[in-house]
Amino acid sequence: MTSTTSKQSLSARIKRELNKNLLVYIVLIPVIIHFIIFQVYPFALSFYLTFHDWKIIGDPEFVGLKHWKNLFDDEIAWKAIWNTVKFSVYYILPTMALGLILALIINSGIKFSGFFKGLFFLPVVTSFVIIAGIWGWLFRGTEDGFINYLIGFVGIDPQLFLSSSSQALLVLAGLSIFKVAGTTMIYYYAGLQSIDRQLYEAARIDGANSWKMFWSVTFPMLKPIHFYVAITTTIGSFQIFDSAFLLTNGGPNYSTTTIVYYLYHQGFTSLNLSYAAVLSYVLFFIILIISLIQRKYIGKDPNYY
């Protein structure tokens, strides 16, 4: 007797739960399965790969830390990490500065500000392939290159640009700055609009000029934006690949071989998938550390976010 009632109430409960949350189950179960197949499993497989030799035919063979040890003896891998760090140095501050300048201009009460905001944002939505195609032509290292033609007017000799191992990475950083500054501008623009007008009034009463007002009010008030933009551009810079692939193929003399380019090269040109997986984990750890630094500082200072 008691068992039948509890059985009934159980099936009634299931029925009620299904009634209440049928939508949840219908949508979420396939999504979770998809998540396991395309996110969780590859993440685990990649880690597994780093300890095995992958063969096109036959079972993978366990090789322990062989691929991880290779990393430490591989000069090109270290060069790739160093190149990526150098790229970040060339890229992060200029992107932030240019984005801030663009936002200040847009916010200064100019006419057609919506149009110019759109123009500065345009490279963000344009594919790397298009911009790289134009960039490569602009920076041709011959005398008839467009930029060489322009700098000729101020008496500078033609430069090699993409064919020079000391300049190629700089040219790629320039491309990325041009492509990404529009995003930074949008963040800074939102930040500028949220600054309390009264702060400017107060500064004006104290007799501050525009220049002083910028450094004593605007710039410090944008602190959370500076921080957020610094983190996102840093993470982005460590994943740089497209321009190195399109314009220089990692050269000349490995000077534009970045972490992701090297990963691509090891994985899909040399077909060394296990070693490429090790490199992808290196990238993962670097980005994880950057994200953890972000977490730590956000946790510390309640003024962020």
Next chain:
Amino acid sequence: MKKVISYTALAILAIVFIMPFIIMVFGSLKEVKQAQIDPLFWLPTNPSIQNYITIFSNGIFLRWIWNSIVITVIPVMTQMIFAALLGYIFAKKQFWGKEAIFWTFMAVIMIPQQLFIIPKYIMFADFGWINTYWALIVPELWAIMGVFLVRQFLQGIPKDLEEAAYIDGANDWQIFFKIILPLSFPVVATVGTFAFISNWNDLFQPLIYLTNEKMFPVTVGLASMLGKEGNFGVEMAGATISFIPTFLIFIFFQRYFTEGITMSGIK
């Protein structure tokens, strides 16, 4: 004085930003021979559409455009639908494990997508997905960032509205379609525009999963043209055509882009 500085800086930067696009469009309208020798060849004299004829006479280019459309439009649609549905579920429904599931999904954002490339290549080789649309469509059917945006938005909306509908006897589906979807339309549109731009412009993934020229999207196709020491005018004709869809989306949905960026970053 401040105005003068603003307008001077604006003029210089506007020229720098528009120049590449002008060179692209004008360059595409120029004769083949001029392209390589003269840095000013693209200036508007004697325009011709020869480069466009050349690029379309090679049937493969239309095929690339078609491939791009297939691998872009399908994920854009499904990502919008799933963003709305999952955003609603995670914002408004109560069920076991809700927060844990959501934040597990979110944790993936911290992992660079390059880490998934190698294992996915091995998986897709097993599935027989290399050189098919599946490799670029199926993994992209939903994306957590869009879910996050819709969830954020719906959490800010008071419960009264749906509760009133519940009392009137509406079920979840009716509430979703009649209340939630119209309400969250601006956010869902943002999700769609971002998905469009990122899929249309993606180079890395198709580069790896597609090796057959016939399957290339226009990004990889153009990249293969750049690599072949082709001529600049034809390349720019291809670039201009592949730029048109992004440009139109951008013109019509610009508001969603800028709002979306602000939403995802600063809460």
